Amino acid sequence: MAEIHLSHLTKQFPGGLVAVNDFELVIPDGSFVALLGPSGCGKSTTMNMISGLEKPTSGEIYFDKQPITKLPPGARTVGFVFQNYAIFTHMSVAENISFGLRVSKPRPPAAEIDRRVGDIADVLGLRGMLDRNASRLSVNDMQKVALGRSMIVDPAIFLLDEPFSNLDAAFRAYMRAELKRIQHEIEQTMVYVTHDQVEAMSMADHIAVMDAGRLQQYGTPDELYNAPANRFVAGFVGSTQMNFLPATLTLGEQGAGNGRSLTLGIRPENVLLVAPGAAGATLAGKVNLIEPLGAKDVIHLDVAGHGVRVVGVPGQRPRVGDNVGLVFDPDRQLLFDDETDLAVEA
Amino acid sequence: MSTVEPDLVASRASETELTAPRRSVLGLLRPVARWLTILLLALLYGFPLYWTVTMAFKPLDEWNPPGTIFWWPENWTLDNFKSILGQEVSGGGVFSQGKLDSAVPYIQNSLIAATGGSLLALVVGVLAAYGIARFRAGGGMLPFQILQLRMFPPIAIIIPLLFMFVYLQLWDTLWGLVILYGAVTFPFVVWLMRSFFQEVPREISDAAIVDGCTHWGAFFKVVLPQVKGGLAATALFVFILNWSDFLIALVMTQDNARTAPVFLSALQGGAAGQEYGKQAALAVILILPPAIFGLAIQKYLVRGLTFGAIKR
Numbered sequence: 001m002a003e004i005h006l007s008h009l010t011k012q013f014p015g016g017l018v019a020v021n022d023f024e025l026v027i028p029d030g031s032f033v034a035l036l037g038p039s040g041c042g043k044s045t046t047m048n049m050i051s052g053l054e055k056p057t058s059g060e061i062y063f064d065k066q067p068i069t070k071l072p073p074g075a076r077t078v079g080f081v082f083q084n085y086a087i088f089t090h091m092s093v094a095e096n097i098s099f100g101l102r103v104s105k106p107r108p109p110a111a112e113i114d115r116r117v118g119d120i121a122d123v124l125g126l127r128g129m130l131d132r133n134a135s136r137l138s139v140n141d142m143q144k145v146a147l148g149r150s151m152i153v154d155p156a157i158f159l160l161d162e163p164f165s166n167l168d169a170a171f172r173a174y175m176r177a178e179l180k181r182i183q184h185e186i187e188q189t190m191v192y193v194t195h196d197q198v199e200a201m202s203m204a205d206h207i208a209v210m211d212a213g214r215l216q217q218y219g220t221p222d223e224l225y226n227a228p229a230n231r232f233v234a235g236f237v238g239s240t241q242m243n244f245l246p247a248t249l250t251l252g253e254q255g256a257g258n259g260r261s262l263t264l265g266i267r268p269e270n271v272l273l274v275a276p277g278a279a280g281a282t283l284a285g286k287v288n289l290i291e292p293l294g295a296k297d298v299i300h301l302d303v304a305g306h307g308v309r310v311v312g313v314p315g316q317r318p319r320v321g322d323n324v325g326l327v328f329d330p331d332r333q334l335l336f337d338d339e340t341d342l343a344v345e346a
Numbered sequence: 347m348s349t350v351e352p353d354l355v356a357s358r359a360s361e362t363e364l365t366a367p368r369r370s371v372l373g374l375l376r377p378v379a380r381w382l383t384i385l386l387l388a389l390l391y392g393f394p395l396y397w398t399v400t401m402a403f404k405p406l407d408e409w410n411p412p413g414t415i416f417w418w419p420e421n422w423t424l425d426n427f428k429s430i431l432g433q434e435v436s437g438g439g440v441f442s443q444g445k446l447d448s449a450v451p452y453i454q455n456s457l458i459a460a461t462g463g464s465l466l467a468l469v470v471g472v473l474a475a476y477g478i479a480r481f482r483a484g485g486g487m488l489p490f491q492i493l494q495l496r497m498f499p500p501i502a503i504i505i506p507l508l509f510m511f512v513y514l515q516l517w518d519t520l521w522g523l524v525i526l527y528g529a530v531t532f533p534f535v536v537w538l539m540r541s542f543f544q545e546v547p548r549e550i551s552d553a554a555i556v557d558g559c560t561h562w563g564a565f566f567k568v569v570l571p572q573v574k575g576g577l578a579a580t581a582l583f584v585f586i587l588n589w590s591d592f593l594i595a596l597v598m599t600q601d602n603a604r605t606a607p608v609f610l611s612a613l614q615g616g617a618a619g620q621e622y623g624k625q626a627a628l629a630v631i632l633i634l635p636p637a638i639f640g641l642a643i644q645k646y647l648v649r650g651l652t653f654g655a656i657k658r
Binding site: 051052053072073074075078079080082083084085086088089090099100103104105146149153 | 547549550552553554555556557558559560563567568571572574
């Protein structure tokens with residue numbers, strides 16, 4: 001159990017690339033936090049610094065208020081699960097899981113190791129395959145073994161770097177739920193790196209969105225979804241991307257900021273399609289393309305040269321080429337300053 | 347495949363018509379030609395081995411009598427082996443009298459020099475290869491700088507080396523040979539092992555380190571076992587190179603450290619000329635160590651030689 005505090009963390013690689021830039025984050029004890037961002041945003045580098053595999057250029061990392069930046073990885077008691085499992089294929093499943101105990105000093109007695117391997121195998125459903133050679137496992141079981149190997153040393157912190165992205169879709173969904181269950185059971189701090197916002201939203205208590213080495217926003221999934229701090233977060237979170245349209249601020253009387261150029265953001269599910277020219281329709285558009293997804297349709301519209309996506313109900317599916325009117329839910333509109341990209345109060 | 351362009355189909359059809367009458371002849375000739383080629387190649391590679399092994403069991407008068415060829419030993423004998431291993435041969439005639447020049451010490455020298463040199467090259471080379479593959483030690487050019495050690499024929503530097511080794515009092519010593527063999531095969535080890543290490547995901551060693559290993563611990567417990575096939579293949583390759591060296595040992599040794607290949611080439615008597623039977627017997631003995639080594643590590647070898655072929 002540990003709280004993680006990343007304080008002004010910066011990592012600059014030889015060659016000048018700043019992967020992580022003045023990163024500030026507090027991950028509460030026992031919480032499940034996702035680091036979310038596009039590839040190359042610095043999330044994996046952040047993980048490597050927490051684990052100790054990379055040394056920060058500047059800044060400090062605290063576990064439970066204790067600075068650990070100078071500790072070697074093995075002394076930090078973190079569990080790390082890698083995207084490609086990093087299974088030791090020359091060992092059996094049991095040898096893989098017990099690895100952390102077998103290299104620890106002092107090494108626990110064999111009976112103790114066996115007992116703990118057994119406990120973990122039960123939690124993960126690996127009991128029947130402990131003697132099997134790890135290279136013969138399915139990808140799905142390999143990832144379970146990797147998870148088990150990270151659990152054996154009873155780490156205060158679990159770090160998972162895109163652990164499920166190589167799994168097939170059905171097993172990925174199962175493992176997400178399974179991981180969440182395990183996290184509730186062991187109540188350990190978990191940090192989860194992913195570029196998949198659905199994965200982050202569905203699993204994490206809090207999400208830290210990163211882009212270009214900087215923290216963009218840190219909040220609950222609901223906060224990120226409903227009140228994104230800036231245009232990047234608004235565009236990155238949400239499975240059908242938010243629509244952005246140019247807008248101009250018009251105040252009733254002459255005042256500061258009148259005529260300021262803004263961007264209006266509205267999620268596809270907050271736009272209603274009506275007959276063209278119907279009352280309340282603020283914009284008109286033409287249907288370009290329809291993606292039927294079963295439970296909903298994603299309708300691509302052309303609105304005065306701008307692409308707009310709308311979530312439609314399959315029962316009321318328009319046809320390609322139809323002219324439609326658009327009604328925006330006024331409570332759900334967001335405004336972003338074009339100069340700073342930050343959200344502004346409507 | 348039903349959407350093949352029509353003109354493509356047409357051209358294929360006409361081609362078939364043209365070649366149709368010859369196909370039956372070709373169809374017969376092809377396997378015959380293939381088996382002939384295989385037979386020819388097998389003879390080409392197999393015959394020297396056959397000739398050497400049978401020669402080793404031929405008595406003196408069957409070696410190369412004028413006007414006759416003994417394709418098969420008529421009077422099988424172990425005298426060649428006995429003589430080469432330093433045992434008195436009864437009735438050896440003038441040719442073996444007073445010539446109890448046993449090959450055993452030279453075989454010993456060969457074993458020590460080739461094993462020692464290979465071990466030296468492997469220890470230094472494997473560590474260097476890991477440093478290069480995992481930590482980019484020495485920058486991008488280091489592998490090529492190491493390889494350029496092999497970019498000229500050894501004969502080009504053997505004379506300066508000779509002077510150097512005489513000065514260092516390493517000439518005609520086993521230590522000197524071990525150092526030379528290690529240095530000469532070191533670039534091969536680096537290049538072979540580097541590619542094997544590159545196949546091991548970095549996360550493998552990272553995982554071991556997070557679990558509490560040092561870099562050394564991760565290397566020995568996790569990374570090295572993953573490349574043991576490649577290591578076995580590299581070890582065998584390097585050992586064969588060192589074991590079969592002639593040029594370096596010829597120049598760099600005299601009596602103390604002379605190796606078996608050099609001794610073999612010198613096996614000639616004033617009266618008998620080339621002592622073919624003894625040479626063949628020694629050659630058969632010299633085939634054994636690499637062959638035994640190869641068989642012993644065969645299990646790992648197949649994996650090592652096909653390592654890069656498996657897409658993971």
